[in-house]
Structures are given as structure tokens and as C-alpha cells.
Amino acid sequence: MSDTPFGFGLPPEEPEDGDEGKKKDQESGGGQGPANPFGYGLPGAGGFGGPGADNPLAAMFGSLNPTDLGAAFQQLGQMLSYEGGPVNWDMAKQIARQTVAQGTPDGVKDASVGASERSAVQEAVRLADLWLDDVTSLPSGAGTAVAWSRAEWVEATLPAWQELVDPVAERVGAAMGDVLPEEMQAMAGPLIGMMRSMGGAMFGTQIGQAVGVLAGEVVGSTDIGLPLGPSGKAALLPANVEAFGKDLSVAQDEVRLYLALREAAHQRLFTHVPWLRSHLFGAVDGYARGIKVDTAKLEDVVGQFDPQNPEQLQDALQQGMFQPEDTPEQKAALARLETALALVEGWVDAVVHAAAKPRLSSADALRETLRRRRATGGPAEQTFATLIGLELRPRRLRDASRLWASLTDARGVDGRDALWHHPDMLPTASDLDDPDGFVHREQMDFSELDKMLGEAAGKPDLKKKADDEAAGEAEDGGEAKGDGTE
Numbered sequence: 001m002s003d004t005p006f007g008f009g010l011p012p013e014e015p016e017d018g019d020e021g022k023k024k025d026q027e028s029g030g031g032q033g034p035a036n037p038f039g040y041g042l043p044g045a046g047g048f049g050g051p052g053a054d055n056p057l058a059a060m061f062g063s064l065n066p067t068d069l070g071a072a073f074q075q076l077g078q079m080l081s082y083e084g085g086p087v088n089w090d091m092a093k094q095i096a097r098q099t100v101a102q103g104t105p106d107g108v109k110d111a112s113v114g115a116s117e118r119s120a121v122q123e124a125v126r127l128a129d130l131w132l133d134d135v136t137s138l139p140s141g142a143g144t145a146v147a148w149s150r151a152e153w154v155e156a157t158l159p160a161w162q163e164l165v166d167p168v169a170e171r172v173g174a175a176m177g178d179v180l181p182e183e184m185q186a187m188a189g190p191l192i193g194m195m196r197s198m199g200g201a202m203f204g205t206q207i208g209q210a211v212g213v214l215a216g217e218v219v220g221s222t223d224i225g226l227p228l229g230p231s232g233k234a235a236l237l238p239a240n241v242e243a244f245g246k247d248l249s250v251a252q253d254e255v256r257l258y259l260a261l262r263e264a265a266h267q268r269l270f271t272h273v274p275w276l277r278s279h280l281f282g283a284v285d286g287y288a289r290g291i292k293v294d295t296a297k298l299e300d301v302v303g304q305f306d307p308q309n310p311e312q313l314q315d316a317l318q319q320g321m322f323q324p325e326d327t328p329e330q331k332a333a334l335a336r337l338e339t340a341l342a343l344v345e346g347w348v349d350a351v352v353h354a355a356a357k358p359r360l361s362s363a364d365a366l367r368e369t370l371r372r373r374r375a376t377g378g379p380a381e382q383t384f385a386t387l388i389g390l391e392l393r394p395r396r397l398r399d400a401s402r403l404w405a406s407l408t409d410a411r412g413v414d415g416r417d418a419l420w421h422h423p424d425m426l427p428t429a430s431d432l433d434d435p436d437g438f439v440h441r442e443q444m445d446f447s448e449l450d451k452m453l454g455e456a457a458g459k460p461d462l463k464k465k466a467d468d469e470a471a472g473e474a475e476d477g478g479e480a481k482g483d484g485t486e
Contacts, residue, residue, distance in 0.1 A: 092158070097212070103216075126145065141271030142234035148221075148235050153215045215237075219241050220234070279423055290330035339429045353405075406436065
């Protein structure tokens with residue numbers, strides 16, 4: 001794992017220390033993204049390939065000093081006795097908390113948030129909401145504003161991670177039982193159970209470490225474009241906000257306020273677009289269901305599995321067993337997910353810039369810093385790439401931001417935000433390729449839409465009904481006249 005987990009440093013082709021940095025980055029495997037969905041290093045072990053690489057369980061067992069062996073074997077027993085779902089989330093939480101406690105690579109430890117920091121965050125979110133009132137028709141979505149430590153972020157976001165990761169882990173768990181011939185499965189029941197327990201523990205270890213590392217980098221609850229925290233709760237992490245602005249030559253108050261604008265904008269969207277959360281998480285689940293497990297590699301693991309050497313399973317996860325299905329359905333699922341995330345991030349980028357530009361002298365610099373952080377492998381791209389094999393395309397984020405800004409100019413704030421009323425009204429991936437075409441496209445005549453819906457429901461066309469009534473009246477008049485002449 002590189003020295004800048006989740007890609008928050010410079011891109012690989014521009015390392016901070018020139019040619020020497022390139023060499024170091026290549027040796028650490030950086031610059032090419034994870035080779036598989038679970039390519040993490042281990043905290044305190046220098047990553048796989050560094051010191052401690054021969055011990056894949058170091059994240060759980062520490063340095064395995066003789067005095068720690070008792071605790072190590074106790075945890076191993078807990079791994080083998082696990083009978084829960086596809087991921088051992090108790091272990092994930094434990095590893096995440098341990099990772100957070102070790103601190104970030106720059107030596108900054110986690111600490112409880114003080115009263116002054118909480119007050120500063122609350123004031124920043126309050127002011128951010130006032131500014132956002134001028135640039136969006138969506139009302140405030142932040143019922144409360146909170147300042148979290150890194151450990152508190154872990155606790156608050158684990159339920160969302162569970163919802164995101166379980167679909168992939170479920171597929172792996174099922175594959176573990178399917179790789180053996182049917183006639184052997186009954187005899188191998190205990191082995192399969194052991195492997196599933198080990199698999200749940202290994203997933204828990206990897207995910208726990210990933211969440212713990214991410215807790216040292218994120219500045220709020222919506223950094224990856226998904227609502228990871230509780231609904232209606234705008235959150236900032238003061239320690240990470242300070243680290244983010246450390247080398248920017250921007251006043252800390254402005255950095256905090258700009259990040260509060262982004263957090264508050266996300267909260268407006270997720271709170272007042274009720275279908276959005278399920279739409280995004282459903283897109284993740286739909287994509288995950290199209291991932292296939294390399295059963296040939298898994299068969300090798302099962303065939304050579306040694307209960308006394310459980311790190312074999314860890315090695316298999318490190319080597320990668322997951323590939324997306326190369327089918328039209330899977331490509332469509334990927335496009336839907338990437339587009340949905342890009343639209344969320346693009347809308348936030350556009351409205352935050354509109355709110356900040358007239359008021360903050362550093363608005364342009366902060367905007368570009370955040371864009372580059374995402375483009376060079378920020379939390380969204382790397383987290384999804386690592387956990388479910390999904391790599392976002394940052395190009396979509398800029399396209400979406402331009403589209404939302406153009407919509408504001410063409411249709412106004414209300415017309416732009418009205419597109420969030422229903423997912424079918426949102427721009428598509430092809431619209432991001434041609435934003436001007438979408439912005440200036442003639443809007444549908446809703447009277448015609450009402451007519452079509454009425455016909456679909458079996459209601460007669462009003463004009464046809466009027467013509468029929470007129471014909472009937474004429475016929476009745478003729479019959480009456482005939483009766484009078486007789």
C-alpha cells in the first residue's frame with residue numbers, strides 16, 4: 001500500500017520526490033489501482049510486500065510477540081467459530097478501531113473532539129445553510145451538525161458499509177460452497193463451514209482496515225458521494241479538516257466553511273430527494289450482483305487449504321478472485337451507478353461553487369483542490385475499487401458539474417432542482433457526453449403526457465367523447481322530428 005492510502009497524494013506520474021518517488025511508488029504497487037477488490041496492506045506492517053508482509057494476520061494479531069500469543073490464538077478461535085453473515089462485522093469494527101488508534105502516517109493520533117471544535121463546526125454548518133438558501137430550492141437537510149472524531153466516524157458509518165459490501169461478500173461465501181463436487185459437499189461440510197468462517201473473518205479484517213484508513217482521510221460523512229452517516233446529520237471531522245487545509249495557504253475558517261458547504265449540500269439532496277438513497281445503494285447492489293468469482297482460483301485454494309495455515313485464504317483474497325461480468329446488463333449497471341454518483345457530486349460541486357464564489361476568496365482554489373483529490377484517486381474511486389471492484393471515472397464528475405451549471409443558466413434554480421423529482425427525469429450517461437443537447441432540449445409538453453397517461457388508464461379521449469355526444473344528440477333530434485310528422 002502506498003504512503004498515501006486511497007490516493008490522496010499526487011498522481012503516480014508526478015510523485016512528490018521525482019524519479020526517486022516513481023521508483024518507490026512502483027515498488028509499493030501504487031499508481032495502477034488495486035490489483036483486486038481487497039488489495040489493502042495491513043496497519044503497522046508496511047503493507048503487503050513491506051515489513052510484516054509474511055504475516056497476513058498482523059492486523060489482528062499485532063506483531064505476534066510471545067506475550068501476545070494468547071490473545072492471538074483467542075482471536076483465531078473467534079474467527080473459526082464465527083457463524084454469522086458473509087462478513088464478520090464485529091471483527092471489522094474491531095480492526096477499524098485499532099487502525100484508527102494507530103494514527104495516520106504523518107503521526108497524527110485520533111482524539112476526542114473538544115467543545116470549541118464542536119461549536120466551530122455547528123457555526124460553519126449554520127452559515128453554510130444560509131448561503132445555500134440562495135442557490136438551491138431544496139431546503140436545509142441538516143437537522144443537526146456534529147463534529148466527529150475518527151472513531152466516531154467509524155461507528156456511525158459501519159451500517160452503511162455493511163449494506164454496500166455484503167452483496168459481494170455473499171457471492172464469495174456462496175462460491176466457497178459451490179467449488180466442490182456435489183457428492184463431496186456432504187463429506188466436506190465441516191471444511192466448508194470453516195472456510196466460510198475464515199472468509200467472513202478475512203473480509204471483516206480487510207474491510208475494517210479500509211474503513212479505519214479512510215477514517216484518517218475523510219472530512220465528513222458524504223466524501224464518497226453516498227450518505228454514509230445517519231440521515232439529517234451533517235458531520236465534519238475537525239482533525240481531518242485541519243489536515244486537509246494544512247498546506248493550502250488558506251485560512252482554517254475558510255477551509256472549514258467550504259467543507260461545511262459541501263456537507264450541507266449533500267444533506268439537502270439526500271434528505272429531500274427521498275428515492276435517492278435507495279437508488280444509489282440499489283445501483284451498487286445491482287453492479288455487485290454481476291461480479292463473478294474466479295472459481296478456478298477458488299478451487300485451487302480449497303484443494304490446497306490447510307486449516308493450520310489459514311493465511312492461504314488471505315493470500316487468495318490478495319491475489320484477486322473477482323471480475324465483473326462482461327455482459328450488456330453489467331455494463332448498463334456500471335453506467336447507471338457511475339452516472340448517479342456523478343450527478344450527485346456534480347450537483348454539489350455546482351451549487352457549492354455558486355454559494356462560495358461571491359463570498360470566499362479561496363473558493364476557486366478549494367474547488368480545484370477537491371477536484372484533483374478525486375481525480376487522482378480520492379476516497380470514492382479507491383474505496384469502491386477496493387471493496388467491490390468498481391473504479392469511478394472522474395471525467396464524469398466534471399461533465400456533471402458543467403451540466404448542472406448550464407441548467408441553472410437556462411432554466412433557473414427551480415428548473416434545475418426540479419429534475420430530482422423522479423429518477424427518470426435525470427440526465428443519462430449520454431446526456432453527460434452532450435450536456436448542451438440536454439440543457440437546450442425542448443421540454444416535454446406535460447399536457448400531452450397527461451393525455452397519454454389517461455389513455456393508458458383506459459380513459460377515452462375527451463375530444464372523441466365530445467364528438468360522440470354531439471352525434472348522439474343529432475340522432476336524437478332526428479328521431480324526435482320524425483315522431484312529430486306522423
